[in-house]
Every structure is written in C-alpha cells, then in structure tokens.
Amino acid sequence: MIRANVSPSDPIEQQPTIGLIGMGAMGSMYAKHLSDAGWKKISVCDRPEKFESLKEAYNGVPGITVHSDGHAVSRISDFIMYSVEAEYIDKVVAQYGPSTKIGAVVSGQTSVKAPEKEAFEKHLPPDVSIISLHSLHGPTVSPVGQPLVLIQHRASDECLHFVESLLRCFQSRYVYLTYEDHDLVTANVQAVTHAAFLTMGTAWAARRSYPWEQNQYVGGIETVKVNIMLRIYANKWHVYAGLAILNPSAKVQIDTYSSSATELFKLMLAGDAEGLRKRVYNAREKVFGIRADEQGNATPIFLTEDVLDRFTIGGRPASPSGTSVTNTNSHLSLLAMVDCWARLSIQPLDHLQLAATPVFRMWIGVAEYLFRSTKRLDAALHTAVHEVTYRSDDLEFVVGARGWSQCVAFGDFQLYKERFEKTASFFESRFEEANKIGGAMIKAILESKQ
C-alpha cells in the first residue's frame, strides 16, 4: 500500500518493500544508503547466475534480502527500481515488468530516458505507477547535495511524495523534470563533456605516454583534465555508450564537438592567428558574456589555481634547472568545448543551477578559469598558432574526437566498448589513485564554491 509519507522509523509491518533490480555500481549504492538509513525491507537481485555470490555478499547486511531474479523482486515490492544497462532496459522490463505488484511504483535509473519510457509504457501493467529517477553523479560520489532527478510520468502526487520520502535519506537535491526535458538537459551536461574527456584519454593513450610523466606541468587545468579523464575510464563503458548512442540530442552535439576541434585545428595549421582569435573570442562572448574588448579578469566562479594545485597526480615534475615546469598549452579540448557550446547555443552556466554532474561542474570550472582570463586565453592561442611542439598532441586529439563522434553516429555499442576498453587498459594502473584524488577534488571544489 502506497502512503505519501513513509519513514525508516515506521514499524516494520508498515514499511514498504523496496525492490532493486540490477545490483551493479548504482544498484549497490542505493542498497547501501537505504540499508544504512534503516529501511528494513529491501529486496534485491541481479542476473539469476549471480544469485549465490550476491547472497554471500549481502549475508548479514541489515534490511537486505537477495532474490534469484526480477520476478521474485517485482511480485513483492511496492517500489521497484531498474538499474541495468540502458541498452538492455527494454529486454529486462519486458521480462519482469508483467510480474509487478498491483499498485506499485516502478522506476528506472538509466542515464537516458527515451528507451526507459518506451519500455515502461510497453511492458508495465496499467495498474502500476511510473516515476523515474536519475542520480546525477557516479556511484563513488556522496549523494549529499547532488541533484537527483524525479520524473513523475504516470503517477499521482501521493506516489511522488512516497518516492520523495523513501529517498530522503540520500539528502540529494530533487530536480523535477519530464522524460523529454531530462534527455535534453543531460545531453547538454554530459554528452559533449564526456566526448572531451574520452578524446583526451584516446589521444594520450595513442602517444603511449602518461602526460604527467612527460615533464609536462600537471597542475591547474591539467590536474582536472587528467583526474576526470581517469575517473571516466574507471567507470563502466556502457554508461557512456548508452547516454551517447541512445540519446538523440547527444549525437548532434558530439558531432559538433568533433567539428569544432577540427576547424580550430585547421586555423592553427594555417597559422591564422587572427581567424582563430576572432572565433574563440566570439565563443567567449556567447558563453561567458565577455566582449572581446573586455579584460574579463573577474574571479572565476569556483576554481582557483590554489584549489587545483592541491591535487597533482604523481607529484609535480621539475625542469632540468630544478624549477617547476609551467609550460602553457593550446588547450584545444577547452577551446573546442566553448566553441561547441556557442554553436549549439548551450548556456553551461545555467545548467550549474539545475542539473549539473560533478564532472560537468569541474569542466565548466576550468573552461571559465581559462576563458575569463584574457592573459591565459591569449597564451593558449599563442601556443596554438606558434608552438609547433604541441601539434602532434593536438592532431591526436582531433583524430580521437572524430573517431568517438563516428562511433556514436553509427550507434555501434561493440565498437564503443572496444575503443573504451583499449584506452582504459592503458590507464588502469592509475585508477585507484585517481579515484581517491578525484573524490577529494570534487569535495574541495564543491566546498570552495560554497
């Protein structure tokens, strides 16, 4: 029975049964927080072949009962959340949806909602409600204060309040969207951001060197680039493949990012300093509202070199003379990002208020750090045109961006997986360190913002 206000302190017989189908990174994260909060009837399952290992893993964990499959979970649960690969959501809901308990609320955690909506409408019985979810952060990030999207699709307000009270223990910030707005907003926030970091990884892996071990300065902007790139490659490939390939808005955006990188690179090759400057300064005006004749040296919203420098990877290398190496670089990935936002009329700063992921926050932070300072931006543009040392890196970047864009355009999950895993294997030994540093960085950046 659905009640608008439920609490872990309710007597056990009045508590709803919470069902989690898919116990990978996100399902486990939900199970942990719900169990820690004191919910006493949490039913979980993964694929039937993982039943025994899952039972062992959750042996003695308060409130959690492991079931063999989604039928068993669906039949008894008042609230059910599917946390499976977006690519498989239709298949999994087709399988277990018809077993849903009468009157239950069904939800999904996939990062792209068009396929989830379709699966729910197609396979769920008419007597169950639909409220989708999306925690806008990875499974290793604390949910406190992070956006949690709620999509009240086929459900009463009472059902919505029920879900809100179930998840209050996450202390996340609820963001109310429709399925369609969700896909638009998350494409804006995630699609090109991920494309940029995936490309950095591919480009660095292609030259078979870790940037922080090449006597290249890895403080400031580079710190964020490296740490976030590593965090993304440490996550599951299907998370990024799903939201890029299955979100119709994402394809266009990723293609625009790739063409921005290509066009800026051609201006660099042509030595067209004025053309490059004009284009980049136009983008700056559109995205950050700073005119070309303004200095724009106002303090960036939340990033200072100080905060960033606390988090170098592998220590800061020294130049032969013993002083720190402080080379500039063309920052093609960031020039292309702001150019792409401008061409797509995306206002990234507006998204910060609504539904920004931690990765996006940091990315917009470094973009702003570079673009608000005329001195830094001019140094990057000067390097781009006059310092041929960086050309080979920039060439790899352009090739990488085009490769990711084509892979997404073809909608090829297998190719995506191969590209992703090949690059990930190159960086694998650094994931643990990066996850620690990245976590601390997210915390420091969020705190410094407040």
Ligand SMILES: NC(=O)C1=CN([C@@H]2O[C@H](COP(=O)(O)OP(=O)(O)OC[C@H]3O[C@@H](n4cnc5c(N)ncnc54)[C@H](OP(=O)(O)O)[C@@H]3O)[C@@H](O)[C@H]2O)C=CC1
């Ligand atoms: N990771 C992240 O940062 C975030 C992910 N999401 C979304 O959440 C969803 C889950 O992601 P995540 O937890 O990271 O991925 P995982 O791969 O870690 O987890 C998905 C789990 O679902 C299982 N599964 C697949 N089919 C079935 C089935 N028929 N019955 C039961 N379980 C099944 C998978 O098994 P198997 O591995 O054998 O296929 C796997 O254990 C995705 O849609 C993702 O886009 C949302 C926010 C953040």
Ligand SMILES: O=C(O)C(=O)Cc1ccc(O)cc1
């Ligand atoms: O912050 C990011 O963009 C991440 O990479 C983590 C992530 C991945 C998928 C989601 O659906 C939500 C968050």
